[in-house]
Amino acid sequence: MPGTLEGPLKAFAGDLDKCVRCGFCRELCPVGDLYPWEANFPRGKVQLLRALARGSLRVSNYIVDRMYFCTTCGYCSKRCPSGVRTNEAFEAARAEFIGLGLRAPEGHLRVVESVLRLGNPFGEAEGDRERWMPPWLRAGRRSKVLYWAGCMASYRLEETAISTAKILNAAGLDFTTLGRAEGDCGSILIRTGYWREAERLARENTKKFEGLGIGTLVTSCPGCFRTFANDYPKLFGIDLERDLGLEILHSSQLFERLMREGRIIASGLDMKVTYHDPCHLGRHMGVYDPPRNVIRGAGAELVEHSKSRWLASCCGAGGGFRSAHGELSLRQAARRAGQLSDLAVNAIVTACPFCVVNLRRGIEVFGSDMPVYDLPAFLEGATSRAK
Ligand code: SF4
Numbered sequence: 228m229p230g231t232l233e234g235p236l237k238a239f240a241g242d243l244d245k246c247v248r249c250g251f252c253r254e255l256c257p258v259g260d261l262y263p264w265e266a267n268f269p270r271g272k273v274q275l276l277r278a279l280a281r282g283s284l285r286v287s288n289y290i291v292d293r294m295y296f297c298t299t300c301g302y303c304s305k306r307c308p309s310g311v312r313t314n315e316a317f318e319a320a321r322a323e324f325i326g327l328g329l330r331a332p333e334g335h336l337r338v339v340e341s342v343l344r345l346g347n348p349f350g351e352a353e354g355d356r357e358r359w360m361p362p363w364l365r366a367g368r369r370s371k372v373l374y375w376a377g378c379m380a381s382y383r384l385e386e387t388a389i390s391t392a393k394i395l396n397a398a399g400l401d402f403t404t405l406g407r408a409e410g411d412c413g414s415i416l417i418r419t420g421y422w423r424e425a426e427r428l429a430r431e432n433t434k435k436f437e438g439l440g441i442g443t444l445v446t447s448c449p450g451c452f453r454t455f456a457n458d459y460p461k462l463f464g465i466d467l468e469r470d471l472g473l474e475i476l477h478s479s480q481l482f483e484r485l486m487r488e489g490r491i492i493a494s495g496l497d498m499k500v501t502y503h504d505p506c507h508l509g510r511h512m513g514v515y516d517p518p519r520n521v522i523r524g525a526g527a528e529l530v531e532h533s534k535s536r537w538l539a540s541c542c543g544a545g546g547g548f549r550s551a552h553g554e555l556s557l558r559q560a561a562r563r564a565g566q567l568s569d570l571a572v573n574a575i576v577t578a579c580p581f582c583v584v585n586l587r588r589g590i591e592v593f594g595s596d597m598p599v600y601d602l603p604a605f606l607e608g609a610t611s612r613a614k
């Protein structure tokens with residue numbers, strides 16, 4: 228790549244040159260029209276990176292800010308007819324800038340510093356991470372399955388972690404957690420460009436998995452799932468499946484399997500619900516059907532929105548956007564919650580604690596009282612009825 232960029236962005240030089248400026252990627256970008264000028268849309272971002280790569284522009288704070296003005300939802304990549312890996316290039320650009328000695332914008336930096344200092348993005352005490360754990364659940368026990376609750380379910384949406392543990396326990400699964408030793412998976416550091424620090428965390432986490440005798444690692448958060456399954460091998464050469472023989476699953480996949488095997492009995496939910504595809508589970512990891520099968524398996528009727536599966540609008544929380552642009556993130560959450568609550572349904576179900584928290588705030592702003600459930604809490608309701 229000509230110009231001064233020699234870091235992670237170099238691998239995307241060919242992609243940037245493939246852009247034909249058609250603008251298809253602009254259509255459903257959740258952030259572009261919050262401040263609708265070209266540099267906030269994916270097409271504009273690609274042109275900025277192309278100019279940087281060719282040496283006709285120099286890195287500036289303005290360009291850095293544009294690359295961080297993105298939820299990393301992945302819609303633009305899926306929509307691009309030329310196959311430009313847009314959102315991956317934007318993430319690589321962030322890492323390139325940090326590698327050049329620049330800093331992430333203020334809002335993003337706050338969460339990065341919290342992850343580095345305390346092992347979570349919320350400024351919470353490390354010791355409080357296991358606050359959600361029921362007394363019967365022992366952390367760090369040799370087991371077949373490790374349940375990685377993640378920061379959001381541990382500190383902000385405990386119902387997700389508690390319901391998951393109850394479901395796995397009722398299914399007779401031999402599982403454990405890491406409790407207060409869990410820490411952060413590295414997702415936020417990766418999304419915000421702090422790859423060196425993320426790699427250190429990845430190596431520490433790998434050590435935590437060794438010695439537990441586990442065969443399966445299951446996460447509540449699609450961000451943790453993507454980080455373990457995709458980012459660790461791709462960015463750091465740490466392949467947990469190859470190196471430790473670990474099967475990595477999102478909880479929706481495990482629930483689906485346990486239902487199929489008859490180990491989770493759920494029924495009796497006489498409800499109509501719609502499902503919101505989390506970006507990191509759907510577009511990034513291709514997991515669309517398992518959560519839907521769980522919802523139907525619980526006896527609920529599933530009503531699909533036209534903007535679902537790979538076309539699903541983002542909730543506005545990802546990529547550090549919620550921490551950095553709280554008000555704009557809320558506007559997008561209200562927009563998405565409004566789309567979904569226009570359907571004649573009783574509830575919105577999703578499979579990501581981040582989406583739940585943002586959509587709950589969004590639905591309030593939209594002016595509806597429709598409930599928003601994370602899949603584990605929704606499923607736990609159905610298992611209790613089946614008893
Ligand atoms: S859809 Fe692809 S080719 Fe079209 S403007 Fe966007 S990045 Fe460029």
Ligand code: SF4
Nearest residue numbers: 256297298300301303
């Ligand atoms: S990843 Fe999503 S938010 Fe970011 S530029 Fe692409 S469409 Fe917009």
